[in-house]
Amino acid sequence: MKRMLMLGIATLLLTGCDRNTDPQALTPEKAETTTLTLALSSASGHAEVQTALYFADLVSTKTQGKLSVNVVSTTASTFDRELIAQVQQGELDIAITPSSKLSHLAPTLQILDLPYLFNDHAAARRVYESNAGRTLLSSLEEHGVTGLALLPGGFKQLVSSFSFQSYGDFQYRLFDAMESSVIREQFDTWGGNTVAIAADQAPDAFTQEAIDGTENTYVNLAKLPNQGLHVLETNHGFLTLVMMMSSNTLTSLPPAVRAQLLDAVRDSNLHHQLLVDIAREDAYQLVNEKMTVMPAPPALSQQMEKAFPLLLERHRMEFGTVLVEQVLQAREDWDNAHSDSLVVALDADLQGSAALSGLAIRRGIELALEEINEQGGLLGKPVKLVTRDNSMVPARGIDNIETFATLPNLLAVFGGISSPVMLAELDLIHKHKILTLAPWAAATPIVDSGQNPNYVFRVSVRDEYAAGFLLKGALEVSDKVGLMLVNNGWGRSNYEGLSEVMKGLTLQPTSLEWFDWGEKEFESKAQSLVDQGAEAVIYVGNAIEGAKFLDALSRHPNPPVVISHWGITGSEFAQKAAKSLEKVDLRVLQTISFIDNEAPNVKSLVSKYHGKYFTSSAEDIVAPSGTAHAYDLMNMLAQATRKAGKNDTGRIRQEMKNTDIHKGLMKTYQRPFETRQDALTADDFIFTHYHNGKLHPLEPTQ
Numbered sequence: 001m002k003r004m005l006m007l008g009i010a011t012l013l014l015t016g017c018d019r020n021t022d023p024q025a026l027t028p029e030k031a032e033t034t035t036l037t038l039a040l041s042s043a044s045g046h047a048e049v050q051t052a053l054y055f056a057d058l059v060s061t062k063t064q065g066k067l068s069v070n071v072v073s074t075t076a077s078t079f080d081r082e083l084i085a086q087v088q089q090g091e092l093d094i095a096i097t098p099s100s101k102l103s104h105l106a107p108t109l110q111i112l113d114l115p116y117l118f119n120d121h122a123a124a125r126r127v128y129e130s131n132a133g134r135t136l137l138s139s140l141e142e143h144g145v146t147g148l149a150l151l152p153g154g155f156k157q158l159v160s161s162f163s164f165q166s167y168g169d170f171q172y173r174l175f176d177a178m179e180s181s182v183i184r185e186q187f188d189t190w191g192g193n194t195v196a197i198a199a200d201q202a203p204d205a206f207t208q209e210a211i212d213g214t215e216n217t218y219v220n221l222a223k224l225p226n227q228g229l230h231v232l233e234t235n236h237g238f239l240t241l242v243m244m245m246s247s248n249t250l251t252s253l254p255p256a257v258r259a260q261l262l263d264a265v266r267d268s269n270l271h272h273q274l275l276v277d278i279a280r281e282d283a284y285q286l287v288n289e290k291m292t293v294m295p296a297p298p299a300l301s302q303q304m305e306k307a308f309p310l311l312l313e314r315h316r317m318e319f320g321t322v323l324v325e326q327v328l329q330a331r332e333d334w335d336n337a338h339s340d341s342l343v344v345a346l347d348a349d350l351q352g353s354a355a356l357s358g359l360a361i362r363r364g365i366e367l368a369l370e371e372i373n374e375q376g377g378l379l380g381k382p383v384k385l386v387t388r389d390n391s392m393v394p395a396r397g398i399d400n401i402e403t404f405a406t407l408p409n410l411l412a413v414f415g416g417i418s419s420p421v422m423l424a425e426l427d428l429i430h431k432h433k434i435l436t437l438a439p440w441a442a443a444t445p446i447v448d449s450g451q452n453p454n455y456v457f458r459v460s461v462r463d464e465y466a467a468g469f470l471l472k473g474a475l476e477v478s479d480k481v482g483l484m485l486v487n488n489g490w491g492r493s494n495y496e497g498l499s500e501v502m503k504g505l506t507l508q509p510t511s512l513e514w515f516d517w518g519e520k521e522f523e524s525k526a527q528s529l530v531d532q533g534a535e536a537v538i539y540v541g542n543a544i545e546g547a548k549f550l551d552a553l554s555r556h557p558n559p560p561v562v563i564s565h566w567g568i569t570g571s572e573f574a575q576k577a578a579k580s581l582e583k584v585d586l587r588v589l590q591t592i593s594f595i596d597n598e599a600p601n602v603k604s605l606v607s608k609y610h611g612k613y614f615t616s617s618a619e620d621i622v623a624p625s626g627t628a629h630a631y632d633l634m635n636m637l638a639q640a641t642r643k644a645g646k647n648d649t650g651r652i653r654q655e656m657k658n659t660d661i662h663k664g665l666m667k668t669y670q671r672p673f674e675t676r677q678d679a680l681t682a683d684d685f686i687f688t689h690y691h692n693g694k695l696h697p698l699e700p701t702q
Contacts, residue, residue: 033068036093036249040073041080041101041241045219045283047275048096048151048241049073055268062260067253069094079198088144090248098153099136099240100180106139111319111327112150112240113182116308123331124152124238125273130330135323137242146247148265152276153239158232159221159291160213161206167191167303176202176214182311183215183237189307218283221291231293236304243269313613321359325350329388334403338384342377342647343409344369344634345386347400347425348416348440349570352391353544357417357570360623361439362387364630365414367608368638378641383411390416392517392542394424401425405432411647412437412637414630417542417570419443419490422456430455435649435656437637439629442466442565443493447677455649457656457677459629459636459666461566463490465682466589467497470563471505473587473687474536477561482511482534484525484549486541486567494540494565510534519545526552529560539564543573550580561585563687569623574693581690590688591625591680592666593697594618601665605631619694632664632679636672 036059038052049071056069074083080101086092099109111117118124127133128150137147158164160173170191177183177194184194192213197205205211206226217239221231243265250258287293296304316324329350337343344365348358365385373382388404390397397418404413405428412435415422419441429436430451438446438458447458474481483498485491491514502508511532513525526549529537537553537560539546546568553559566589574581594606595618606618615621639662640655641647657677662669672679687698 033065034253035068035070037070037072038094038096039083039086039092040071041083041095041097045153045217045279047219047272047279048153050275051151051268051272052096054271055264058264058267059261062264063257067257067261084145084244087244087246090144090246092246093249094148094243094245096151096241096243098178099150099242100178100183102140102242102244103180105143105145106136108139108319108323109136109240109242110180110182110315111323112136113178113180113186113237114308114311115186115236116305117327118155118238118331119333121152121273121276123333124240126332127327127330128152128240130326132323132326132330135326140242140244141247144247146245146250147242148245148262149243149269151241151243151269151272153241154217154219154276154280155235156215156217156237156239157221158213158215158234158236158296159224160230160232161209162212163230163292163294164232164296164300166297167300173212174210176205176211182315185311185314186237186307189310190304218280218287222283222286227290229291231287231291232296232300233293234296234301234304236301309612316613322351322355325355325358325387325389332386334406337386337407337409339409341382341384341409342379342411343384343386343407344411344637345388345400345404345407345413346416347388347390347397347404347413347421349392349418350387350389350416352389352393354392354417354542354567354570356572356622357440357626358387358389360570360626361414361416361630363609363613364439364627364632365634367605367612367627368631368634370608370612372634372638378411378638379645379647383638390418390421392416392418392421394418394421397421397425398428401428401432401434405434409647411435411641411652414439414633415441415446417441417567417626419446419493420488422446423489426451426456433649435637435653437630437633439633440570440626441490443490444497445489445493453650453653454677455653457633457636457673457679459633459664459672459679460625461589461591461680461685462678463493464497465678465680466565466685467494468501469682469685470494470538470565470589471498471501473563473589474538474561477563478535479507480510480533480535481507482513482529482532482537482560483509484513484515484529484537484539484541486545487514487516490567491540498538515541515545515549517542517545520548522549522552523555525549526556529553530556534560536561536563540567541565542567543569543571543576547573547576547580550577550584550586554580554583559584561587564588566590566625569695570626574690574695578693585689587687587689587698588695590686590695591684592628593686593688593695594621594624595694595696601663605665619692624695628665632662632666632669635664636662636669 052071059067059069080097083095087095099112103110133150140147173192175187175192175194176197179196187194350358388400415438417440422441426449436456442461442463444464511529511534539562640652643655644651657673688695689698
C-alpha cells in the first residue's frame, strides 16, 4: 500500500518514529511493515501537520511497527478534489481536507458550513462526537471513502481590501468562497457576490483587485503575504476538516491492525483539539502585525446572524430534518442554555418515525416566538426555544424532563405526539413543578391525572372527546364497526372512551384487534376484521403501523372504510401508503386545515410560514394541527407570563388557568382552562382525507 503522489508533494519525514533501526535487533520473524500515505490539504495549518505526525507515531506504536504512516503535505496548486479522487480510487490511503471540499460527494456535510452554527469550539466538538457526526462521516461510505474523524479547523473571519463599517458594505462586493452552495448562499444572503478561486491565487486576486474579500481562519489568513488587508473578527463560520481513508485500504488491513489504527484516530483527535487553540493564538499575532484587525460591530453581527435560521430552513429537507435536529441538539450547552434569555423547551419526536410531528410543533412555537420577540420578548428578555428528541421512547422523555428541570430560566416544556411518553413523564413533571403544554398527545389521563395542582395544559384532541367523534364518523358509513387499536396507554385511553360511547348507544364492536408498536404483520388482523363483517374500522395508532395496516386491507376486494385518529399524520405516511390510499377510503381526524381557509389570522400565519420555511402552498405545511396548537399555546403562555409579571411557575400556571379570552388561530378561546385544562372540544374536530398526498378537509357530502 505504499503510494507515490504525482502532485509535487513535499514529504515530511518522521524523525521521531525510528523505534529501533539496529539491524542486529531485527529478527526473521518480525512482520513486514505496511506503509500508508497520509496527505494534508493545502488548507491545513500547523495544528493539522502536528496532529498527522502524532497520528503516525501512534499508529507505529500501537501496531508495534506493523503499520507506518508517511505524512506528506501538498503544494498550494494541488486541488483538494485530486486528493479526494485519489482516496476514492485507492491511490492515496488517508487525507485531511475541509468538509466543504467534499460537498460534491456528500452534500449533507454542508450543514457544517452554516454560518453561526457554533458559538465555541466545545459546541463543534459535541456535534463531531454525536450521532450527527457519525452520520455525516458515514455519508462518504458509498463513494469508497471511510470518514475517520471530524477535526476542528477554527473560526472563520472576514478579510477584505476595504474596512467594513456596516451591513450595507456587503452590497455588490465580490468574495472568494469555497465550493459549498451553503457558503455561497451565505454571502448572497448578506448581499455579496461570490467566486471560487484556487487557494494559491488568492494573494494575486487581492493585489489585482479581482476580489474584495474572502473568509478564512486566522491560521490560513497568516499564510497570505498581502499587507494592509482588513480583518473583521466575526467568528461567523467554522472550518471543519475531515480525516478520511480509502475504504479498500482500511478493509484490507487485518482486523487487529484496523482496530489499532482506529484507536490511534481517536487519540490523535483529542490531541488535535489541544493544538488548535495554540495555533490560533500564534496565527493571530502574525495577522495582527500585517493586517488591521477589528471586532465586528454588534449591529453588523446581528444582521449577519439572521442568515443562520434562513439557510437552515432552506436546506432542512435536503439535509434531512432528522440530521438537522441531531445537530441542533448536540451543539446545545445544556449546562448553560441561553442564560441571558428565557427558555421554552420542546420534548418531542424530532428524529424518529414521527419526526414531522415534532417539526410541526417546533414551527408553531417558532412562529409565535418570532412575533413575541419582535414585541420585546417577555419580562424584558428574549425567549429562545431549546429542543430534545425523545423518538417516542418514554425513557428518553424522562431524561429530557430531568435535563429541562435544571434550567433556571425555563418557562415551560412543550410535549410531542406520543401519549405514552407524556404519561410516563407526569410524576416527574409534577415533582419538579414544570409547566407543561400539550399540543398533540391526546390520551385523556395526560390532563386528567389527578394531580393537584395540575401543571399540564392542552390545546389538542382529547381521546374522551375523540371517541364520540370517531364513532360518529364510522356510523355514517355503517353500524358494523371494528376497532384496530395500538396496545399502549394511548390505545387503551381510546378504548375506554369508545367503549363508554358505544355502551351508551347499545353497540358492540364487530371486531376488536390490538397491535403492538413496531408490529410488522397485519394480514391476519385485517382478515379477521373483514371476516367478522366490519364495514368501518376505527384505527388508533401511528404512521408506520398504519401504512402496514392499510396495505393489508387494500388487498381485499371491498375493504372497509377506515376512520383514523390523527397519529398517522406526524410522518411521511401519505408517501408510504400511496398505493393503499388508491383502494382504501381513509378519513382522518384533524382540528384545522390551512387549505382554502380564509380566516384573516390563518392567512397571515400561512404567509409568514411560507416566508420562513420556503413553502409555497398551504398543502406544503406539514401536520398543520400540530403547528396551530403549538402557536396558540405559546401565545397563551406569553399572555399568562406577562400577567404573572415574573418567571414564577406557580403564578404563571394560575394565570394560564385564569385565561379569560384569547383570540387564537384555532378559535377565540373563552375561559378554555376553567374546568378542565383541555381547551378544545369535539366541536373543534374535522375529518380530512388524502388527496395527492396532502390532507384536505372532507366535504360534508362525502
